[in-house]
Amino acid sequence: MISxxxxxxxxxxVIPGMSSKKRLFNTLSDVAEQVYHLCPESVCDALMERESLGPTAVGQGVALPHARIDSIDRVRGVFLKLERPLDFGAADRQPVDLIFGLFAPEDAGVDHLKALAAVSRTLRDPDLCALLRANGDASTIHTVLTQRRTTNAA
Structure with missing residues (x-):
């Protein structure tokens, strides 16, 4: 579950489509500015720098671009759903349509890793991803991402 x-x-x-990874990072940066008051240029540069180390696409149409930002006080996220998937250089060669951008303070240490692990676990669930793909309403998507999911053990 994502907090x-x-x-x-x-x-x-929810975005109709994206022409490039750079444009996607600009969009993530713009949302981070609007919601969390981060400098969009710093966010975009940090995302591009991290991506230069290797693609942050994790497969099955999901990408988790992330970066450390000096002007943020705690770990925060931005979620984009693309109606038209974008080639992201994923190892499974699948284009991405579910993108969770994660931003952490420079000194976040283990908090950054915990948040990245929680997001990764959440978006590895194929049923949850199907729900996200089936919904175009941001408030519904937020509920799907943040609700506590339970399973019945036999």
Missing amino acids: SDLLSPEAIR
Whole structure:
């Protein structure tokens, strides 16, 4: 489950399509500016720098671009759903349509890793991803991402 402290309802966007990874990073940066008051140029530069180390696409149409930002006080996220998937250089060669951008303070240490692990676990669930793909409403997407999911053990 993704904490509602990590992902503000206002930090979710449904986008018709994206022409490039750079444009996607600009959009993530713009949302981070609007919601969390971060400098969009700094965010975009940090995302591009991290991506230069290797693609942050994790497969199955999901990408987790992330960066450390000196002007943020705690780990925060932005979620984008693309109606038209974008080539992201994923190892499975699948284009991405679910993008969770994660931003952490420079000194976040283990908090950054915990948040990244929580987001990764959440978006590895194929049923949850199907729900996200089936919904075009940001508030519904927020609920799907932040609700506590339970399973019945036999």
